[in-house]
Amino acid sequence: MHSSHLLLEEPIRMASILEPSKSSFFPALTKIVGTLGPKSRSVETLSGCLKSGMSVARFDFSWGDAEYHQETLDNLKVAVKSTKKLCAVMLDTVGPELQVINKSEKAITLKADGLVTLTPNQDQEASSEVLPINFDGLAKAVKKGDTIFVGQYLFTGSETTSVWLEVDEIKGDDVICLSRNAATLAGALFTLHASQVHIDLPTLTEKDKEVISTWGVQNKIDFLSLSYCRHAEDVRQTREMLKKLGDLSQTQIFAKIENVEGLTHFDEILQEADGIILSRGNLGIDLPPEKVFLFQKAALYKCNMAGKPAVLTRVVDSMTDNLRPTRAEATDVANAVLDGSDAILLGAETLRGLYPVETISIVGKICAEAEKVFNQDLYFKKTVKYVGEPMTHLESIASSAVRAAIKVKASVIICFTSSGRAARLIAKYRPTMPVISVVIPRVKTNQLKWSFSGAFEARQSLIVRGLFPMLADPRHPAESTSATNESVLKVALDHGKQAGVIKSHDRVVVCQKVGDASVVKIIELED
Ligand SMILES: Nc1ncnc2c1ncn2[C@@H]1O[C@H](COP(=O)(O)OP(=O)(O)O)[C@@H](O)[C@H]1O
Ligand SMILES: C=C(OP(=O)(O)O)C(=O)O
Ligand SMILES: [K+]
Ligand SMILES: [Mg+2]
Structure with missing residues (x-):
């Protein structure tokens, strides 16, 4: 069993699969x-x-x-x-998105091998013979033999509510199709998908x-x-x-x-x-x-x-x-x-x-x-090679933080960031441990009032693998003096401990700026 994406170099013990996570x-x-x-x-x-x-x-x-x-x-x-x-x-x-308009919301039964007309004329009632749609350019977009799919909104593929149509004839603005399977279109909203056809809508x-x-x-x-x-x-x-x-x-x-x-x-x-x-x-x-x-x-x-x-x-x-x-x-x-x-x-x-x-x-x-079992080692090497040299300073810092964290078996990486860029770059190297991205708010003004940046940056990391945001207190000044760095770090460590991701004697990798220099440091916790 050898796959480059998997970290299963040794044959794994079958019994270990049963160990609860x-x-x-x-x-x-x-x-x-x-x-x-x-x-x-x-x-x-x-x-x-x-x-x-x-x-x-x-x-x-x-x-x-x-x-x-x-x-x-x-x-x-x-x-x-x-x-x-x-x-x-x-x-x-x-x-x-093309949609079938079924005003009455009555269920519509389509027979296999039956004919059904797709029409832009929305005054017509939806029935087994006619399906009104929200687009008047379909007849110009498709040709005989094309595939059109009509299914319940977010169809799962296993319902009997979706139908595969084959275009049989174009008549004016109408498209006459042959139904390849039987289906009952029940529900309020049906979407229509014409395979590999350009739909001329914005x-x-x-x-x-x-x-x-x-x-x-x-x-x-x-x-x-x-x-x-x-x-x-x-x-x-x-x-x-x-x-x-x-x-x-x-x-x-x-x-x-x-x-x-x-x-x-x-x-x-x-x-x-x-x-x-x-x-x-x-x-x-x-x-x-x-x-x-x-x-x-x-x-x-x-x-x-x-x-x-x-x-x-x-x-x-x-x-x-x-x-x-x-x-x-x-x-x-x-x-x-x-x-x-x-x-x-x-x-x-x-x-x-x-x-x-x-x-x-x-x-x-x-x-x-x-x-x-994700093969992080191989992925890391591939990414470094892809990025090439010279690396930007920040990318070099980010990849080093991930490498250091893996080498010392750190339980988390803590990354200070304002724009979110540093945290995203760390995530790019797919660390095997969570990254707490401590977003430091910055004061901004539109000449009418003051406000703080940071909320968007923090929430936007919620879609990135491995990133877990924490918004620092805006009373902490954004410039990175060693005193503010230490106090913010303490808050982040406490947050990690409370959450249970950091325990006593754990190692933690921290990525931050000290003065003008970006640094990666490894700290070992006492209690
Ligand atoms: N307020 C801060 N205090 C300490 N270090 C910071 C702060 N903001 C960013 N850093 C560090 O500065 C470097 C640049 O990070 P980046 O996210 O690009 O910063 P910015 O938000 O200024 O664009 C990284 O090493 C990051 O950890
Ligand atoms: C999520 C999807 O699209 P929709 O917006 O139609 O749900 C999809 O097609 O997988
Ligand atoms: K949508
Ligand atoms: Mg979709």
Whole structure:
């Protein structure tokens, strides 16, 4: 059993597999993003989600109005306060998503080998023969033989509510399709995916812009998930827009790659974006099944080398209705970690699933097991080689901190940072222990009032593998004199001890600036 991503050089003792894992304060280094909805919006459930390891909450504006999402977010804030677990907020756009309009919400039955017409005429009632859609350019975009997929929002693939259509004929603005399987479309929202077809709609729609500039601004969103990102220009335009929205100039843009168009422009998109979401729900139907794993591995590698966080979606769909993942899903979660994901995004599982808390907990446990056998040594060498020489000073410091921490078996790395850059660079080298990133607030002014930076930077590390933020007291001056360094370090150590990640006699690696010099120091605790 030899795989370069695994640290299993010796044949492992089978009995050791059965040894129970030690529980720790941090369920896993890998982060979990939960999509919030009907089954995950009470304060009680949200508290459970936070305690079991969700550190980013995703609000998907493909459905639901601003008021509904606000109620959920307000409950989340209550849960954050009572559990004392930080959680970042991600707004997910609608983008050029095609949807079936079923006003009556009556169930629609489609027969295998039956014909069904997709029409932009929304005055027509949805029925077994006609499905009205929200886009009038489909007839021009597809041709006979193309594949179109219609499924329940966040379809899991195992429902009988999704249908595979083959384009049979184009008639004016209508597209007549042959249904390849029988299905009953039940529910309020159906999305439509035309495989490998360019949809001539903007990546950021008017509705998206409105939601971002109202709901997004009010809630100071940490992340914008840019659905159906297809070009680097999509990210640049979104960035321009955010810049004009006050605090949102600090919002990070995560480009969601969901189709072949995004895959084709992946390198340029990665350069512009702050992070990437590999949206396997849609990619899994846009790509031939045998190619999905290849894109996953290649894209994660590129994100890792660029030092940008990568999020993978759709890992345990079957847990929407079940307490245990399938064997394939359980293995898939572990492989996501070994392939280099920073975070796992749960969709239907937390949104409308029966077991949101249990799902987060099980995914976290699988991630933690996989992290233990991740071949950090090989990964580290590969990354150093990729970066080449000369390294920037900061990158050299960051990689040295990780190397030192592993050599002395440190229990944590404590990294001082204001912009978050140093902590992100440490995470890039995938330390095997948690990194407490102590974000030192900086005073800023817009000539009207004073405020402190740091909150965005702290929350934005909640999506990066291994980083656990702590916001330092703003009364500590930002300049790094040795007296302030010592007092902030003491607070960080106390925080680590309270959390149970640091014990007496542990070694801790600290990365900070002393005067003008960046230093990595190793401290050994007494009691
Ligand atoms: N307020 C601070 N006190 C002590 N050291 C700091 C502080 N802020 C950053 N550092 C250290 O300075 C170096 C540069 O880190 P970086 O995150 O790029 O800083 P900045 O926030 O100034 O961009 C790193 O070694 C980091 O640990
Ligand atoms: C998360 C996904 O997308 P959506 O925004 O449609 O839920 C996905 O396709 O994997
Ligand atoms: K969406
Ligand atoms: Mg999707």
